[in-house]
Amino acid sequence: MLKNSSTEFLVFNVFGGMFIGIVSTSLLRYYLKHNLAFDDFGTKEIIKILLATLVASGIYALLNLSLGYLYHEYGPKISDDELQMLKMYDTTGLLIFSSLLMVFSWVICYLVIKLLLKLNKDRIERLELNTNLKQAQLNTLKGQINPHFMFNSLNNIRGLMLEDVERSREMLTKLSEILRYSLTKNNSNAISVEEELEMVDNYIDLSKIQFEDRLEFVKDVDEDTLSLHIPPMIIQLLIENAAKHGISNLKRGGRIVLSLKKEEDQLIIEVKNTGKLQIGKNTTQLGLKNIRQRLKLLYADKASFNLNEVAGEVVAHIKIPMV
Secondary structure (H helix, E strand, O other): OHHHHHHHHHHHHHHHHHHHHHHHHHHHHHHHHHHOOHHHOOHHHHHHHHHHHHHHHHHHHHHHHHHHHHHHHHOOOOOHHHHHHHHHOOOHHHHHHHHHHHHHHHHHHHHHHHHHHHHHHHHHHHHHHHHHHHHHHHHHHHHHOOHHHHHHHHHHHHHHHOOOHHHHHHHHHHHHHHHHHHHHOOOOOOEEHHHHHHHHHHHHHHHHHHHHHHEEEEEEEOHHHOOOEEOOOHHHHHHHHHHHHOHHHOOOOEEEEEEEEEEOOEEEEEEEEEOOOOOOOOOOOHHHHHHHHHHHHHHHHHOEEEEEEEOOEEEEEEEEEOO
8 A cells, every 4th residue: 555655656746746847837938938038138137037937936836835735635645754755845945945946947948048049040140141241242243333324324425525525534534433433342331421422423424424404413411421331332223223214214304312311320311213113024123122132131120221102203211220
């Protein structure tokens, strides 16, 4: 009878302990998973962990006490040694200490595993970021050297030579500066707004040879934005997209308005052009893809890019965080 009782008592200890551990730690894991911000770990998170550990330890102790009582009252007859073991659970200090020790050990293991998983995830994301950034740089280089723009500019300059040799030389210089800028700045992740605007002006001057009076360009740039840094070619690609898909499709031409301003900790870039938002099915949209890809790679969700049609104008709107 006692031998039988000892076996049942052992089974009770094993499976009862498993049940208590699973219930208390499952509740704790659910809370930690939904309430801890591992990306912004600080004092607040530590307090949450300590409070959750105390609550889970209380549940652990209460379940221990309850199951011990049930076994003592309704279980099979037990030996004096087993009775002494059950009575130990009535010692409040020992019960609290053992519960805290078990739950705290589980919390340490849980946090270590979560940390290792996060470190591995961050490492994979960094590798993907580097790979995607290289691909984005390659795509940007492809988008920067627009063969149609090159051929049109060279043909327009050749025609201009018959009318104004001095201006033709000036346009050739601007074209060479655009090419140099495209090739040398491709590997940079940030340049000054002022430097980018110089290339935009060169692009507009070359485009006006083709569009003549059909293209009106307006700049509204706050002085305090000139020293800020942005990804290269971001503004130029917007201007090029406005000229190529907007103004060139209008017989009477239209206007491109560039606006730059700083609002709190963000740089607001806005490019508006006369026309309608019509993206052809056969177009690669490489310029727009380059902009979105670079912004996402460099700023994640902190930057935004929207392209909409508002009151007869196509409006490109970019927000970049100033970090």
